Amino acid sequence: MDDATAPDISARFLRLPSIAERKLGADYAAPIRLDPRILEQMQQTIRDLGTQYAGTIKAQVGSLFAFIEPACMAGSAEARGQLYSLAHEVRGIAGTFGFAIVGRFADSLCRYMETRKSLDPTIMRFHVEAMYDALQNADCDPALADETLRSLEKLTEASKTDERSYG
Known part of the structure; x- marks a missing residue:
């Protein structure tokens, strides 16, 4: 292959605007430093909302139980979507308000649902139940929570292998 027929493999770098630039316009200039008073206000707001969120997350996790069986049935896209939506919300917000392990369990559940056509109600x-127990025992041993999470992930992987071998 000579130089005339060689494909052009040069690289180009594109600068994509940040979310703030897209929302606030081209004149947006990122702040160099956040005012400590504003930072303290933000942290206080998160603490205040965290107190309210404790009740909300318990209700959300409690409502997940009702969706398990319907979500695992064939042709149950609506129930599956509702369960996933709730678990996804818990996954995204729980850590912000001090429920990190609950968020990790919710993440594991979401990843399980994202990778499976059929769902096992036991898994x-x-x-x-792991999310519910973590909420009921907020001062539980982190090592126990980590081991529970590892066990759930092993169970999920074993289930994935079983599904491949059957069809």
Whole structure:
């Protein structure tokens, strides 16, 4: 292949605007430093909302139990979507308000649901029970929570292998 027929493999770098630039316009200039008073206000707001969120997250996790069986049935896209939506919300917000392990269990549940066509109600229930137990025992041993999470992930992987071998 000579130089005339060689493909052009030069690289180009594109600068994509940040979210703030897209929302606030081209004149937006990022702040160099955040005012410590504003930072303290933000942290206080998160603490205040965290107190309210404790009740909300318990209700959300409690409602997951009702969706397990319907979500695992064939043709249950609506129930599956509702369960996933709730678990996804818990996954995204729980850590912000001091429920990090609950968020990790919710993340594991979401990843399980994202990778499976059919859902095992036992695996689903184990995930939701782990979230519920973590909420009831906020001062639980982190090592125990980590081991529970590893066990859930092993169970999920074993289930994935079983599904491949059957069809």
